[in-house]
Amino acid sequence: MAEAAQEEKEEVISSKILTPSERILGRLEQLAKLDDKVLDYKSRQYLSTWSAYEQFIGQVEKWYNRNSRRYMKYMSQYGKDVISEVEFKTVMHDLRVPFSDVQVHILFMWLDSKRTGEVEFSRLSEALYVALYKRFAVDDDHTTMNIEDQKKWIRMTFKSPTCEPLEMLTTFETLIHLGFTGAMLTELVRVHVPVLATRNFVIFTDQFRCSETLVHCNQHLYEFEYNGGPQCAPREGTIFYEFSMGHIDCPLLLNLNPKEKSRPKESEVPGQHDATSPIIKDQTSSN
Known part of the structure; x- marks a missing residue:
């Protein structure tokens, strides 16, 4: 009896220490656990088909690319890097994301x-x-797979021509599917080479x-001259990546800009130089 009374007293003391917001948060977390069973079931139903799975990831990726700064700003208001389920879902609600409760729950499950x-x-x-x-790995079912359809795996070597002369550890290998897009490939670089x-x-x-060799964000590898194999014996391939300065698609391709091509050379514009200003000769032009 004495021990029970002591525990009850400790619970009363601890409840007094909690702020109103903390008590509400605790209650919401209890309710969230009750809802999780239903949401887990609905999430499995929602992602039961590959088309729904791929479409949802595309929607989230598109939204995140446009709202990543707002997302990070709102999430950072808690003052910590790791947050609870209720805190995550509350912020997503405040952001007015174009996703249902089931879709937000799916995002939380992927993070957790x-x-x-x-x-x-x-x-x-x-x-x-x-x-x-x-999902790509799960779909590779050996009991029902079509061998021809499954020959889409490739062990890809990622290289950066700019960094190789500097002896930086930027070359890596990974097994990927030919359905990977340019956006997924750039994310792979971020994950494998965090030192950049x-x-x-x-x-x-x-x-x-x-x-012609640029892989746009929405392009798949199978649109290029890559040949894959089964997951147990993938083909080998090489792909290259460079730094982007924010120019559309690629800042290294400025010479391919039509406006740049049509712009006349300085030496062809009359009245642009005087006797004191040297004329820079185009090293690439032919005499």
């Missing part, structure tokens, strides 16, 4: 892959890539960077 009840909100973009990669100062990259299929 170990089912700890807490997530690192800054890894949302990485969670999308991991979720899509896992910039987070913006452009992908090329050839070390000679040109518009």
